Amino acid sequence: xxxxxxxxxxxxxxxxxxxxxxxxxxxxxxxxxxxxxxxxxxxxxxxxxxxxxxxxxxxxxxxxxxxxxxxxxxxxxxxxxxxxxxxxxxxxxxxxxxxxxxxxxxxxxxxxxxxxxxxxxxxxxxxxxxxxxxxxxxxxxxxxxxxxxxxxxxxxxxxxxxxxxxxxxxxxxxxxxxxxxxxxxxxxxxxxxxxxxxxxxxxxxxxxxxxxxxxxxxxxxxxxxxxxxxxxxxxxxxxxxxxxxxxxxxxxxxxxxxxxxxxxxxxxxxxxx
Amino acid sequence: xxxxxxxxxxxxxxxxxxxxxxxxxxxxxxxxxxxxxxxxxxxxxxxxxxxxxxxxxxxxxxxxxxxxxxxxxxxxxxxxxxxxxxxxxxxxxxxxxxxxxxxxxxxxxxxxxxxxxxxxxxxxxxxxxxxxxxxxxxxxxxxxxxxxxxxxxxxxxxxxxxxxxxxxxxxxxxxxxxxxxxxxxxxxxxxxxxxxxxxxxxxxxxxxxxxxxxxxxxxxxxxxxxxxxxxxxxxxxxxxxxxxxxxxxxxxxxxxxxxxxxxxxxxxxxxxxxxxxxxxxxxxxxxxxxxxxxxxxxxxxxxxxxxxxxxxxxxxxxxxxxxxxxxxxxxxxxxxxxxxxxxxxxxxxxxxxxxxxxxxxxxxxxxxxxxxxxxxxxx
Ligand SMILES: Nc1ncnc2c1ncn2[C@@H]1O[C@H](COP(=O)(O)OP(=O)(O)O)[C@@H](O)[C@H]1O
Ligand SMILES: [Mg+2]
Numbered sequence: 240x241x242x243x244x245x246x247x248x249x250x251x252x253x254x255x256x257x258x259x260x261x262x263x264x265x266x267x268x269x270x271x272x273x274x275x276x277x278x279x280x281x282x283x284x285x286x287x288x289x290x291x292x293x294x295x296x297x298x299x300x301x302x303x304x305x306x307x308x309x310x311x312x313x314x315x316x317x318x319x320x321x322x323x324x325x326x327x328x329x330x331x332x333x334x335x336x337x338x339x340x341x342x343x344x345x346x347x348x349x350x351x352x353x354x355x356x357x358x359x360x361x362x363x364x365x366x367x368x369x370x371x372x373x374x375x376x377x378x379x380x381x382x383x384x385x386x387x388x389x390x391x392x393x394x395x396x397x398x399x400x401x402x403x404x405x406x407x408x409x410x411x412x413x414x415x416x417x418x419x420x421x422x423x424x425x426x427x428x429x430x431x432x433x434x435x436x437x438x439x440x441x442x443x444x445x446x447x448x449x450x451x452x453x454x455x456x457x458x459x460x461x462x463x464x465x466x467x468x469x470x471x472x473x474x475x476x477x478x479x480x481x482x483x484x485x486x487x488x489x490x491x492x493x494x495x496x497x498x499x500x501x502x503x504x505x506x507x508x509x510x511x512x
Numbered sequence: 513x514x515x516x517x518x519x520x521x522x523x524x525x526x527x528x529x530x531x532x533x534x535x536x537x538x539x540x541x542x543x544x545x546x547x548x549x550x551x552x553x554x555x556x557x558x559x560x561x562x563x564x565x566x567x568x569x570x571x572x573x574x575x576x577x578x579x580x581x582x583x584x585x586x587x588x589x590x591x592x593x594x595x596x597x598x599x600x601x602x603x604x605x606x607x608x609x610x611x612x613x614x615x616x617x618x619x620x621x622x623x624x625x626x627x628x629x630x631x632x633x634x635x636x637x638x639x640x641x642x643x644x645x646x647x648x649x650x651x652x653x654x655x656x657x658x659x660x661x662x663x664x665x666x667x668x669x670x671x672x673x674x675x676x677x678x679x680x681x682x683x684x685x686x687x688x689x690x691x692x693x694x695x696x697x698x699x700x701x702x703x704x705x706x707x708x709x710x711x712x713x714x715x716x717x718x719x720x721x722x723x724x725x726x727x728x729x730x731x732x733x734x735x736x737x738x739x740x741x742x743x744x745x746x747x748x749x750x751x752x753x754x755x756x757x758x759x760x761x762x763x764x765x766x767x768x769x770x771x772x773x774x775x776x777x778x779x780x781x782x783x784x785x786x787x788x789x790x791x792x793x794x795x796x797x798x799x800x801x802x803x804x805x806x807x808x809x810x811x812x813x814x815x816x817x818x819x820x821x822x823x824x825x826x827x828x829x830x831x832x833x834x835x836x837x838x839x840x841x842x843x844x845x846x847x848x849x850x851x852x853x854x855x856x857x858x859x860x861x862x863x864x865x866x867x868x869x870x871x872x873x874x875x876x877x878x879x880x881x882x883x884x885x886x887x888x889x890x891x
Contacts, residue, residue, distance in 0.1 A: 352857045369543045374577065378541075381580035384612040390619040397856035416541065416575045443611055447604035448575075 252492035254483025256468065259286030262419060262451045263308060267317035270303050276315070277303055280478050283470045290445060290452045290465045292485055294500065295472030301455040302346070302423055304472065308453065309343065309421065310334055339367055342412035346423040348404035350396040356383065356407050357392035363414045382410040386440065402433040409437070413444070419451040420444070426458045438464050459503060463489070471497050520570075521546040523555045529562040531555060536570035539578035548581040549588065564589060565597040568605075579608045586613060644870060651848045652840070655778055658770040668767055674776040681742045682784035686791065688741070689734050693725070693792040696733055697799025700724045705807050714808045718818035721800030726823060726831050727886075730793040732879055735838035738785060739871030743846035746777060747867035750850025751860040759851065769851070777843045785839030786832045793831065826891050834882050838875050845871035 268281040277300035306312040310326030386406035426434035471481035489501040522534040589596040704720040804810040849867035853859040
């Protein structure tokens with residue numbers, strides 16, 4: 240690092256949009272496991288309808304941040320506000336009510352291995368709605384068709400490929416028409432075509448269902464194709480160093496770490512040559 | 513839930529060939545929605561209608577539920593050769609329907625998993641049992657090959673692994689092995705005491721306990737406990753490695769898993785099971801002695817003298833040879849089932865269960881074989 244670190248509470252590149260309706264607000268958040276502080280002083284807002292990308296190197300705390308946004312991890316300091324309400328201070332009932340409107344796609348798909356795809360998707364529908372069996376069957380068929388898995392209702396997760404598992408996980412995450420969808424590295428381990436298809440699907444879902452999407456990813460293609468807003472977690476400085484539209488960050492952000500992340504270190508390599 | 517009005521469905525027939533579906537109100541995830549498909553089928557007897565149009569001007573809110581229903585309708589129409597017109601639907605809804613009817617990949621043909629009758633089930637089980645004997649023997653062969661390589665000094669494994677397995681599956685098992693064998697010794701003494709009292713031959717309780725524990729119960733109970741403890745653990749360890757493709761990684765790097773993973777475990781248990789068995793024998797006999805003292809008022813000295821006369825070195829050696837063989841069985845059943853695990857998360861649990869069952873069955877069967885051999889040899 241050539242220059243002295245700026246004060247922690249102001250990111251180096253702040254291109255965050257100034258308007259929009261806040262869906263999730265992160266206020267002065269410090270994340271820690273015991274004494275090990277991962278990130279401090281995170282401040283950003285995810286607006287309704289955003290496709291918000293959480294970027295950062297491996298181990299910078301992206302998955303941990305996702306857990307904080309979901310109210311699964313307690314903030315060491317600061318707050319996460321979901322439509323203005325602190326998730327962590329909510330009663331368990333209130334939290335359930337909020338989480339019901341949230342869908343999560345975990346890194347590995349996290350399908351329940353002892354259930355067929357149909358049962359995986361039908362379970363949340365049966366838990367949270369009073370739909371009839373016919374309606375549930377139709378919905379399951381529709382969600383599977385959306386992710387291109389029509390006809391796989393009776394398959395077990397172990398009988399389909401990794402990319403298909405991920406798509407089935409997406410179908411399950413969308414079971415209850417969530418207002419906000421979280422993805423942890425959706426395209427990791429997928430071939431480029433499947434990854435592209437997943438990106439298109441995310442765009443379509445946002446356009447049609449009006450959902451807010453929060454994605455953890457390192458795939459530059461994905462980041463630029465879908466991201467409308469982002470935060471960059473710097474692993475060295477342990478805080479956010481950039482906010483805003485990833486394309487604009489790539490073109491205008493002077494911070495070397497952010498720049499090298501968003502150009503895959505191309506310029507650093509060119510400079511070295 | 514706040515609802516201005518309920519979802520409504522109105523179907524009319526402007527011309528004999530067209531059906532007009534009017535949707536009104538909120539069509540969202542709720543049970544009391546009208547059944548669209550059912551209504552259409554009632555209004556449109558097969559073959560009469562050529563075209564269906566949907567009017568959504570009075571539709572208020574909608575979500576996946578509406579799309580799911582319309583998608584079914586579209587599939588039905590496609591199958592019946594009926595033209596369907598979604599032009600009046602909101603943009604988003606139309607795009608979602610298109611997205612959901614875009615091509616899915618086709619599920620591959622699957623083997624039928626039909627249910628079979630009782631006789632087939634019995635046959636399948638018998639074949640499985642025979643095959644598992646074959647598997648164990650084959651696995652034993654591979655282990656011996658690995659052992660030969662080890663003796664020649666070619667084998668690759670880490671001594672740390674050996675020591676760690678010895679620690680985890682030897683001393684760590686002392687409490688449970690001790691407890692169970694103490695109880696077994698007591699039980700033998702109790703049962704014996706009741707019978708022998710009738711002949712005023714109480715002193716022979718020492719013979720009964722000594723021979724029973726050293727030749728049979730000590731080795732067998734110890735082995736069965738370890739089958740539950742150690743086989744299951746090995747199966748879970750190797751099963752997890754199989755799921756994570758760690759075993760394939762060994763193979764591709766030219767490190768034989770038999771040498772690296774199985775051999776240290778075999779060596780460790782061939783050493784530890786006889787040692788644990790000696791300990792189990794002593795504790796078991798002590799349990800018997802306690803019962804003799806309390807119930808028959810046989811002093812410990814007397815018990816000891818009788819015991820020394822009753823047990824020969826051959827009894828001890830016979831028991832310990834069995835224990836060493838049981839040790840091999842415990843490792844092989846655990847490692848075999850672990851390596852056979854398939855690549856799914858549930859496979860690990862299945863491997864552990866299956867290892868314990870295989871281990872116990874083989875231990876008891878081998879014990880029977882040993883008993884016959886010892887009788888024939890007059891030991
Ligand atoms: N449950 C946990 N307990 C303690 N440390 C953890 C836990 N989960 C993750 N970590 C640590 O936190 C750091 C960030 O992890 P993670 O949020 O998974 O990073 P990322 O998803 O950005 O790769 C890592 O160094 C990891 O070791
Ligand atoms: Mg992660």
